[in-house]
Amino acid sequence: MTKPLISVVITVFNEEENIKPLLASTYSALKDLDYEVILVEDGATDETVAEVKKYANNRTKLIIFNKNYGQTTALSAGIDMASAEYIATMDGDLQNDPTDIPMMLEKAISENWDVVAGRRANRQDGFVLRKFPSKIANWVIRNTTKVYLNDYGCSLRVYRADIAQNMGLYGELHRFIPVLAKQEGATMTEVDVKHHPRIHGTSKYGLSRTFKVMADLILMLFFQKYFQRPIHIFGTLGMLSFFVGIVINIYLLVEKILGGDIWGRPILLLGFIFLLAGIQLITTGIVAEIIVRTYFESQNKTTYKIKSVFQGE
Structure with a gap:
């Protein structure tokens, strides 16, 4: 049996009203x-599963x-199952909008890109709660990781399978997928895609995600820059801390020799704490x-447990 050209992985959680049009x-x-x-049903509490089973065709897995x-x-589970x-x-x-996928796939194949990322050119979300925080996050991620994409929050992307299946997705790192792909040596580009306002259901995102x-950005920067040489960051911090401690102690020693009172200094103690x-x-x-990564990868474990898999007819 030959492999299909493209696997489309769609994550769904309490999207019962969206399944049929989707x-x-x-x-x-x-x-x-x-x-x-x-489709990956992420523990829905509504009728999402029943709706998928009702409308899925024979090329669909749930x-x-x-x-x-x-x-x-x-996303990790869907990517793992993709063939x-x-x-x-x-x-x-x-x-x-899935109509963007053929265009993105054509660009990946014809121009030999490993990743083609979507950029929501006319984003249909609220400015205060969604767009503005997203712009700040995109700017920070772009300038700290040096992976220059404009829209890290757009889930619509096309990958070469060997890149996608070797990124190592854990925790809540889906926003940093382009950074993970770059660490795999992927070449990537960005294209404008369509974006529609949410009609059914409620958004699962909010300002609480900022922290x-x-x-996760701190973690990403560590893996990007110091994963193979952690002594460079921890050694540097350790030596800097040690140097500051030596300077402070020398200063206090000199002050003591000169007859000063060095007992107390609560703010200095608090700063060190x-x-x-x-x-x-x-x-x-x-x-x-x-x-965590060692635990899962050394034993070929996954970070999820599948209850069942449904194949459309």
Whole structure:
């Protein structure tokens, strides 16, 4: 059995009203391609599964999780199951438009790109809660990682399968997929894609994600710059901390010799406590992340558990 040309991975969570138009538009957009559609149901509590089973065709698979794991894990499961030469990813809320996929696939093949990322040219979201925070996040990620894409939040992307299936998606790193792909040596470009307002259901995103994104950015920068040489960052911080400590102690020693009173200094003590606590917390987080990756990869474990898989007829 030959592999399809493209696998379209769609993550869905409580999108029962969107399933019928989503599948209809996806099948219509891909009718001239050799494709498969993989939907990942991320622990929905509504009738999403029943709706998929009702409208899925024989090129559609539905991965059903036993609970909600999050978008990154859902993407990882769909990508792992994909069998095509190219993999497209998109959300199941009807805001991405599947008619952009053939154009993106053609660009990837004809111009030999490993990743073609979507850029929402006319984004249909609220400015204060969605667009403005996204612009700030995109600017920060772009300028810290040096991976120059304009829209890290757009889920609509086309990848070469060997790139997508070797990125190592964990936690909530879906926003940083282009950075992970770049670490695999991927070549990438960005194209304008259509974007629609949400009609059914409610958004699963909000301002509460900001701190998670910033925390993940710290982790991404570590993996991007210091994963193979962690001593460069921890050694540098350690030597800097040691040097500052030596300078302060020499200063206090000189002051003591000159007859000054060095007992007390609560603000100085507090500053050292905060500095050491911050370094230790960041270090602990990174070490924990490495341990998690080692646990899963050394034993060929996955970060998710599939309840069942449905094949459309």
